[in-house]
Amino acid sequence: MNTMVELKDVQGIIIRGYGKMPFAAFLLVQINDPGGAKSWLKDIAGEITHAEADLDQLDTCMNIAFTNTGVIELGLKPEVMNTFSREFEEGMTTDHRRRILGDFGKSDPSTWDWGGPGDTKAIHMIVLCYGKTADALQQLINNQKSRWNGLELVRQLDTILLPDRKEHFGFRDGIAQPVIKDAGRDESGHPANNINPGEFLFGYKNEYDKYTVSPNVDPDMDPQNILHADQNFPDKKDLGRNGSMLVFRQLEQDVRKFWTTIDQAVKSQQVDNTSSTIEHLGAKMVGRWPSGAPLTKCPFEDDPSKRDFDNFGYAEKDYDGYKCPIGSHIRRTNPRDNFLRDSTGKPEKDIKNSEKFMKRFRIIRRGRAYGKPVSPNMDPHEVLRSSVEDTDRGLHFLCFNANIGRQFELIQQTWVNNPKFAGLYEDPDPIMGFPEIMGAGATTTFTEQAAPVRKKVTGIPQFVHVKGGAYFFMPGIRGIEFLASLP
Amino acid sequence: MKNNEKYIDQQGITIITPIDPAKDIKGLYSLLNKIGGDINNNSIIDFRQMKTIHYARWFIMDLAKDASGNLVPPNLVYSGNFDGSVEDHLEELLRVSGDGIKDIYSYCKGFPTADNASNQNIFEYWKAHVYNNQLFWPAIRGGTVEQIRGEGELRDAIQEFLNRQAAGGGFKDLDPAGIHGKIKDFIASKEEFKWALQARAKPSFGWKLDYYGRLVGRLLLVVILLPVILLFLLPVWWLILSRIFEKKDDKNRKDISRSKEFDALLRNEDQVFQNQLTIYGAIKKPYWYRLTTLKMGLWIFATNGKYRSDKGKLSGIETIHFARWTLFNKGKNVMFFSNYDGAWEIYLSEFIDRSAAAMNLTFGTTVGYPQVKFLLWKGAFDEQAFKTVVRNNQYPCQVWYSAYPYLTVKNILNNHQIRKGLDGSSEESTADWLKRF
Ligand code: HEM
Numbered sequence: 014m015n016t017m018v019e020l021k022d023v024q025g026i027i028i029r030g031y032g033k034m035p036f037a038a039f040l041l042v043q044i045n046d047p048g049g050a051k052s053w054l055k056d057i058a059g060e061i062t063h064a065e066a067d068l069d070q071l072d073t074c075m076n077i078a079f080t081n082t083g084v085i086e087l088g089l090k091p092e093v094m095n096t097f098s099r100e101f102e103e104g105m106t107t108d109h110r111r112r113i114l115g116d117f118g119k120s121d122p123s124t125w126d127w128g129g130p131g132d133t134k135a136i137h138m139i140v141l142c143y144g145k146t147a148d149a150l151q152q153l154i155n156n157q158k159s160r161w162n163g164l165e166l167v168r169q170l171d172t173i174l175l176p177d178r179k180e181h182f183g184f185r186d187g188i189a190q191p192v193i194k195d196a197g198r199d200e201s202g203h204p205a206n207n208i209n210p211g212e213f214l215f216g217y218k219n220e221y222d223k224y225t226v227s228p229n230v231d232p233d234m235d236p237q238n239i240l241h242a243d244q245n246f247p248d249k250k251d252l253g254r255n256g257s258m259l260v261f262r263q264l265e266q267d268v269r270k271f272w273t274t275i276d277q278a279v280k281s282q283q284v285d286n287t288s289s290t291i292e293h294l295g296a297k298m299v300g301r302w303p304s305g306a307p308l309t310k311c312p313f314e315d316d317p318s319k320r321d322f323d324n325f326g327y328a329e330k331d332y333d334g335y336k337c338p339i340g341s342h343i344r345r346t347n348p349r350d351n352f353l354r355d356s357t358g359k360p361e362k363d364i365k366n367s368e369k370f371m372k373r374f375r376i377i378r379r380g381r382a383y384g385k386p387v388s389p390n391m392d393p394h395e396v397l398r399s400s401v402e403d404t405d406r407g408l409h410f411l412c413f414n415a416n417i418g419r420q421f422e423l424i425q426q427t428w429v430n431n432p433k434f435a436g437l438y439e440d441p442d443p444i445m446g447f448p449e450i451m452g453a454g455a456t457t458t459f460t461e462q463a464a465p466v467r468k469k470v471t472g473i474p475q476f477v478h479v480k481g482g483a484y485f486f487m488p489g490i491r492g493i494e495f496l497a498s499l500p
Numbered sequence: 501m502k503n504n505e506k507y508i509d510q511q512g513i514t515i516i517t518p519i520d521p522a523k524d525i526k527g528l529y530s531l532l533n534k535i536g537g538d539i540n541n542n543s544i545i546d547f548r549q550m551k552t553i554h555y556a557r558w559f560i561m562d563l564a565k566d567a568s569g570n571l572v573p574p575n576l577v578y579s580g581n582f583d584g585s586v587e588d589h590l591e592e593l594l595r596v597s598g599d600g601i602k603d604i605y606s607y608c609k610g611f612p613t614a615d616n617a618s619n620q621n622i623f624e625y626w627k628a629h630v631y632n633n634q635l636f637w638p639a640i641r642g643g644t645v646e647q648i649r650g651e652g653e654l655r656d657a658i659q660e661f662l663n664r665q666a667a668g669g670g671f672k673d674l675d676p677a678g679i680h681g682k683i684k685d686f687i688a689s690k691e692e693f694k695w696a697l698q699a700r701a702k703p704s705f706g707w708k709l710d711y712y713g714r715l716v717g718r719l720l721l722v723v724i725l726l727p728v729i730l731l732f733l734l735p736v737w738w739l740i741l742s743r744i745f746e747k748k749d750d751k752n753r754k755d756i757s758r759s760k761e762f763d764a765l766l767r768n769e770d771q772v773f774q775n776q777l778t779i780y781g782a783i784k785k786p787y788w789y790r791l792t793t794l795k796m797g798l799w800i801f802a803t804n805g806k807y808r809s810d811k812g813k814l815s816g817i818e819t820i821h822f823a824r825w826t827l828f829n830k831g832k833n834v835m836f837f838s839n840y841d842g843a844w845e846i847y848l849s850e851f852i853d854r855s856a857a858a859m860n861l862t863f864g865t866t867v868g869y870p871q872v873k874f875l876l877w878k879g880a881f882d883e884q885a886f887k888t889v890v891r892n893n894q895y896p897c898q899v900w901y902s903a904y905p906y907l908t909v910k911n912i913l914n915n916h917q918i919r920k921g922l923d924g925s926s927e928e929s930t931a932d933w934l935k936r937f
Pocket of ligand 1: 180181182184185186187188189190264265266299301342343344346347376378407408410421424425429444445477
């Protein structure tokens with residue numbers, strides 16, 4: 014019998030996407046007075062939405078996370094900070110981490126709106142606010158702000174719900190997610206998609222059958238005995254238990270450039286009579302059709318009835334990538350049963366190992382779009398005709414994992430940014446990759462595997478730029494009570 | 501292309517030379533950093549002119565300890581992977597960048613002084629400091645630098661040709677054989693790719709005799725020793741002993757909280773899509789037991805690696821160009837070098853996923869390694885503990901050169917198959933061959 018996840022202590026957004034709460038805003042907050050911040054935290058600890066809350070009964074949800082400087086501000090000492098991961102302690106913008114994440118050129122942290130070295134105000138905390146209606150959301154924000162004392166709003170990041178839950182390029186988002194085991198979720202899908210809680214939450218076994226190293230404190234720092242013992246170091250108390258690490262990246266999307274590039278590529282393919290529609294080429298780059306239907310299941314045309322279909326693999330029916338290209342966004346961010354390509358010479362063994370190993374490289378995505386769409390109905394042909402200014406729009410990319418280095422950063426570096434992914438040569442992620450990663454003056458390509466011979470889109474520019482970001486620690490509810498109790 | 505005429509082997513060499521305590525080691529650091537900081541264009545070591553080096557590195561091994569905590573005096577370590585003979589390799593180093601080499605080694609004890617620094621004397625000096633490989637594993641057998649680069653250019657040229665043809669509608673209604681024919685015609689029309697239509701030379705009879713002769717030797721050794729091994733139930737004793745010694749090992753998982761100081765490592769990491777790994781370990785006591793275990797483990801892997809893992813994968817890992825284990829400090833310490841594709845994090849994860857037991861049998865004999873059970877179990881299966889001990893034992897490498905930083909092992913293998921589809925030695929169908937683009 015496995016340990017069940019203590020859902021009442023887990024912040025709700027980690028376990029659930031709050032699909033019932035279409036309105037959301039994220040508040041970036043600076044702590045000016047730690048005492049005031051702690052009394053507010055103590056006050057609202059009971060109002061934080063936990064993972065067992067009945068969303069039908071609620072009009073709003075709220076979750077909270079902290080940056081490294083945030084928890085220091087609340088009173089954590091260096092010896093405690095040392096128990097956090099390097100990624101969290103160093104932050105997102107060190108020289109080496111920029112190479113991992115690919116934050117150069119227009120994504121250089123020095124140009125970020127927030128989270129970069131140019132910040133004039135510190136970001137200590139993020140308050141994720143969700144509402145069933147715009148009014149409910151606004152009320153939640155007003156209500157919380159009115160109770161703030163020594164807290165200052167640095168920036169409010171608003172979001173927008175696009176039709177059919179699409180992102181700005183026009184593809185349905187938030188479909189494929191790992192299922193956390195032992196957390197009361199539906200585990201009847203593909204077993205390879207059911208992941209041990211320790212991959213996302215501290216205090217539970219991960220996919221190596223170990224407890225992910227968690228931030229911890231000396232027992233004498235916890236006189237009220239709020240925290241449990243640390244599973245790795247029983248003489249310490251586990252500050253991380255039921256908490257997770259939140260990765261936040263504000264990703265600006267150049268929607269018109271995306272569809273213009275695709276349009277030109279399709280036109281240039283017409284000479285060879287091999288051209289398809291712009292929707293098809295776009296879908297090949299993503300791996301799903303605009304409706305969400307996966308190409309591996311629906312290779313020739315969109316089928317909205319399959320929009321949330323997720324129980325599929327690549328190895329058996331689409332090994333060569335003729336349906337869903339090997340370098341497409343979803344196939345590289347989760348190669349599924351085709352992670353090992355011809356590794357042992359025995360296909361069944363490769364599939365089994367792929368499914369086992371892939372469990373160690375998953376993230377839970379909780380992003381929301383922001384900014385007005387180029388075309389209200391998300392139709393790419395209208396995007397091409399549109400002359401709307403390329404104003405601020407994109408994706409507030411949020412994801413949860415217990416080990417940022419092995420999960421989010423690995424996916425970003427080894428799969429998204431890496432043009433060498435799965436035996437390719439100069440193909441970074443077609444929607445998010447960028448040429449500079451290959452060195453100055455390099456061009457990147459997108460390969461559509463096909464018979465008798467592949468097609469290529471060459472010279473793909475960068476469509477997605479980073480505008481801000483940070484790594485946050487999202488404690489369990491007890492963790493928040495503990496932080497509020499710090500002297 | 502040279503290896504069209506003759507099969508050429510790849511080799512690896514490790515030269516460990518003591519740094520002269522009378523010299524200022526900081527000067528050596530800054531000299532090496534200067535080279536490493538501009539690896540392809542520095543004026544000290546002109547790697548681009550060295551035609552037979554695949555990978556090379558120099559680093560300062562400072563503060564290494566044995567299991568009793570005794571410091572190993574600082575050494576300069578050179579590690580190179582190259583084509584052809586050791587003599588030719590050292591000769592090339594001196595011929596191309598003799599002055600730079602002499603600058604570097606002027607910091608080392610016993611290096612011939614200026615008036616004595618004939619090539620002959622330098623060779624003698626180096627050879628006196630060469631350390632044997634316990635295991636040496638190249639991913640690409642017989643693939644010279646010249647071939648790897650040439651086949652890379654060949655593939656690029658064909659890709660561009662395919663793009664142009666597609667844009668001009670040139671492939672309309674062609675079947676695989678037709679497209680293959682067009683590609684072949686295109687290459688045949690290019691003087692610079694004439695070599696590609698001719699197959700690489702096969703190993704000679706003498707080479708094969710040596711290669712398989714050694715395998716027979718290894719197997720014979722096993723056959724001869726087997727009765728003795730079985731008679732005295734040696735494996736059982738070995739396992740019983742393993743439990744006795746393993747129980748004494750440090751049980752503390754304290755080390756899984758992350759290691760601290762590795763900024764110097766990160767500074768050089770992920771500059772290109774390849775990286776190097778340099779780690780050392782202090783072999784645990786009792787030496788006789790651990791060192792024998794390590795040597796046996798490496799002997800098994802060397803045999804397996806040489807005769808079975810000859811398709812570009814070492815223990816199922818597809819991203820290693822060269823790997824090597826070397827003992828030093830009179831068998832009290834061991835070093836591991838590799839040149840690999842991609843990031844450290846996935847590389848280490850793959851070791852855990854695919855060959856944790858192999859790591860345990862070998863690195864499990866060194867200090868600080870997460871506790872192993874029965875030689876093979878536990879240990880590296882503790883992911884975070886394993887990664888931490890690797891970081892803790894990793895040396896920053898001041899100078900690291902790759903002859904083809906933009907080609908992965910998979911790229912190189914694929915490029916070679918592309919060439920084989922032109923030179924007539926390919927065994928796959930034309931349709932499968934075309935998938936390689
Ligand atoms: C503006 C940037 C991005 C856009 C427009 C985008 C869009 C999409 C879309 C349309 C899907 C398919 C729908 C779904 O399964 O939910 C998807 C899936 C996914 N994306 Fe992204 N994404 C972006 C950034 C990222 C980043 C930065 C990462 C991680 C480093 C990421 C990781 C994933 C993963 C893991 C999946 C699920 C793949 C699967 O399990 O099949 N995405 N994305």
